Amino acid sequence: MNVLVIYTHPNHQSLNYAFLQKVVEGASENRHIAEIQVLDLYEEGFDPVLVFNEHKRRRDMHADPRLAKYREQLLWAEKIVFIYPIWWGRPPAMLLGYIDQMFASGFAYRDKGGLFPEGLLKGKSVVCLSTMMGPTLYPLFWLNNAHRVLMKRALFRYVGMTNVKFFEFGYMESPEKGKHAAKLDRIYRYFKTVAR
Template structure:
């Protein structure tokens, strides 16, 4: 299995970064993982802003030469792992901008005029690892599970990815946040996970 990690946090001293290190460690010890690659969106200076004008047309997003390496990585990956904080009940603008620019028509899906498009990313799986200040149940109880609905249905379901797993860790700014146990849980998952 080829695994692509997409990391969206501006600080390499963050807990999100510590989770990425555990994914790399676990994946590196997993005999089923052939190769792991990392897209660190902030470090590479990824531009999350959509631009449409005379030179950049929406209908050509799927062939934008600026994003060819990113498209190749997404197609190469069997498992896509997104690592990000939850800010204002959702992933950061950097991650959402990556989604806006990358999951384009004719690359991630085909619009056939019906209610739902044909997803072109079938067969892949996704793991979303997110951390937040608020309690773990906040997203489900107060926000109506908006984060998972956004990622599972509005994004990945739309492009044909049915297998989506979430690690949502709350209370992470508290000294009682059980950081070591949560980091170990992610490490053990990736050490053993299959496609």
């Protein structure tokens, strides 16, 4: 299994970065995982800004040569892992900009003229690992589960990816209250043993 980890946090001293290290550590010890690639969107200098004008049209985004290497990564990966904080009830703008550009018509899905498109990224599995300051159940009860609906229904199912697992960790501003050590170990153990 090929694993692509998409890391979206500007600080390498952050808890999110510690989770990234545990994902890589566990995956490196997993006999089911052949290769791991990490895409650090901030370190990469990924440009999340969409530009459409007379020279650059939205319908051509799936073939934008500037994004070719990122398309190749997504095609190569069998499991895609997203690591990010939840800010204002949703992923960072950097990650949303990546999604806007990468999950484009003609690459991630094909319009068939009906209610739903044909997903072109079928067979891939997804893990979303997110952290937040408030309680873990805050998005569920206060925001009507908007984060999961956005990621799972509006994005992943739309492009054909139905095997989606969430790790949503709350109270992450406090190592004690948030039980950082236990959660880091949980992530390490998950990626050390996951088979698909």
